[in-house]
Amino acid sequence: MNKGALRNFIPDYKFKYLTDINSDFFNGVGLIIFDVDNTLVFSEGPKGYPETKKEVLDWFNRVNSRYKCICLSNSRTIFKIEKQISELLNCNVFLSRHKKPFKKLFEEIKAKYSLGDGKVFVVGDRIFTDILFGNINGAVTVLVKPLNNKENILIKIIRKLENSILFLANLIYT
Numbered sequence: 001m002n003k004g005a006l007r008n009f010i011p012d013y014k015f016k017y018l019t020d021i022n023s024d025f026f027n028g029v030g031l032i033i034f035d036v037d038n039t040l041v042f043s044e045g046p047k048g049y050p051e052t053k054k055e056v057l058d059w060f061n062r063v064n065s066r067y068k069c070i071c072l073s074n075s076r077t078i079f080k081i082e083k084q085i086s087e088l089l090n091c092n093v094f095l096s097r098h099k100k101p102f103k104k105l106f107e108e109i110k111a112k113y114s115l116g117d118g119k120v121f122v123v124g125d126r127i128f129t130d131i132l133f134g135n136i137n138g139a140v141t142v143l144v145k146p147l148n149n150k151e152n153i154l155i156k157i158i159r160k161l162e163n164s165i166l167f168l169a170n171l172i173y174t
Contacts, residue, residue, distance in 0.1 A: 006169035008135040009127050009162075011143035018123070018144045019059040026067050030118025033109065033139070036073040036085055036093070038146040039125045050085045053147065057089070064091050068113065074099045074129055101133035127162035
């Protein structure tokens with residue numbers, strides 16, 4: 001599903017909140033790849049420990065019990081907090097030296113989980129990483145709003161740029 005140019009930044013689906021997604025939405029999926037930071041857990045937890053909202057945890061537990069799910073993060077600290085995230089979410093965190101949106105990461109995931117041509121969803125809150133990652137790799141992409149807006153100034157600037165590109169892409173292609 002190569003959408004080309006700006007189309008690669010347009011998600012297949014958008015939801016205001018992660019918890020707005022009915023778990024039946026994922027029927028027929030081979031794997032769901034979830035972004036961690038500000039999609040499933042707050043980007044700024046106290047003392048570096050991952051935290052999330054109870055409703056997000058409850059929703060994720062329902063989805064994770066029905067479907068094969070993994071978590072990904074481009075965070076520099078993911079190797080340090082992988083165990084805490086895995087325990088909090090009861091889900092594997094896929095660790096790699098490759099980062100989203102690069103194809104090498106997707107190839108590693110497909111090989112490890114023996115996906116072949118199985119349907120893959122990528123769910124996240126970022127256009128430049130999550131949505132681009134899914135789209136260039138033929139996954140179904142789902143964009144959700146971030147859990148909170150407590151982010152550093154660089155991420156806030158990048159989000160403004162992402163929103164501008166999404167707006168422009170939607171004008172051109174929809």
